[in-house]
Amino acid sequence: EAGVAQSPRYKIIEKRQSVAFWCNPISGHATLYWYQQILGQGPKLLIQFQNNGVVDDSQLPKDRFSAERLKGVDSTLKIQPAKLEDSAVYLCASSLVGPTDTQYFGPGTRLTVL
Amino acid sequence: AQTVTQSQPEMSVQEAETVTLSCTYDTSENNYYLFWYKQPPSRQMILVIRQEAYKQQNATENRFSVNFQKAAKSFSLKISDSQLGDTAMYFCAFMKGNQGGKLIFGQGTELSVKP
Numbered sequence: 529e530a531g532v533a534q535s536p537r538y539k540i541i542e543k544r545q546s547v548a549f550w551c552n553p554i555s556g557h558a559t560l561y562w563y564q565q566i567l568g569q570g571p572k573l574l575i576q577f578q579n580n581g582v583v584d585d586s587q588l589p590k591d592r593f594s595a596e597r598l599k600g601v602d603s604t605l606k607i608q609p610a611k612l613e614d615s616a617v618y619l620c621a622s623s624l625v626g627p628t629d630t631q632y633f634g635p636g637t638r639l640t641v642l
Numbered sequence: 643a644q645t646v647t648q649s650q651p652e653m654s655v656q657e658a659e660t661v662t663l664s665c666t667y668d669t670s671e672n673n674y675y676l677f678w679y680k681q682p683p684s685r686q687m688i689l690v691i692r693q694e695a696y697k698q699q700n701a702t703e704n705r706f707s708v709n710f711q712k713a714a715k716s717f718s719l720k721i722s723d724s725q726l727g728d729t730a731m732y733f734c735a736f737m738k739g740n741q742g743g744k745l746i747f748g749q750g751t752e753l754s755v756k757p
Binding site for chain 2: 531532559561563568569570571572573577583584619623628630631632633634635636
């Protein structure tokens, strides 16, 4: 069974530029999560989707971050414009059906904002 | 709000020895889940073990076991017969039971297993 796929793996941008990350969850997984992991800290949930609907985006900085999950499968996370403090690893995870099902994580995208 | 605290930023253990990683949490919920996740260097995070708060019996998975003390809000991970492949960052995490999904992570403990 293929795992959660993410791309790109690494991205370096200048502040105020835009960037987008892509996630393909495990086939059949209804729930998808985006986490932000700043160096030296544990991951923090940014947004949770159930199929193509948003369940929780309370910690998403909506003035600059956006996310979508078209057709309830793939998802993209966008930052526009980026700030220095957005430098982090962005992790995508998916779970089968319910929110208490085990979450499987992708390899992450490491973003560096200069 | 729920918080998760891991008070040991770094730990080391000799191969084949036993090590215990500590985790405490704060919540007013009665229905919740606790997890230990492992994040090897430059590799993705994987679930090590999971505990449902309503279960009194401590979870075990091969060499990994937990000591769940609900009243003390403590959830430690014991790794027996440590192997070089256990070298990783270990995160303790909390999830509410009735509105699950959102994992709240601790700061992590970096474990080094030495030959």
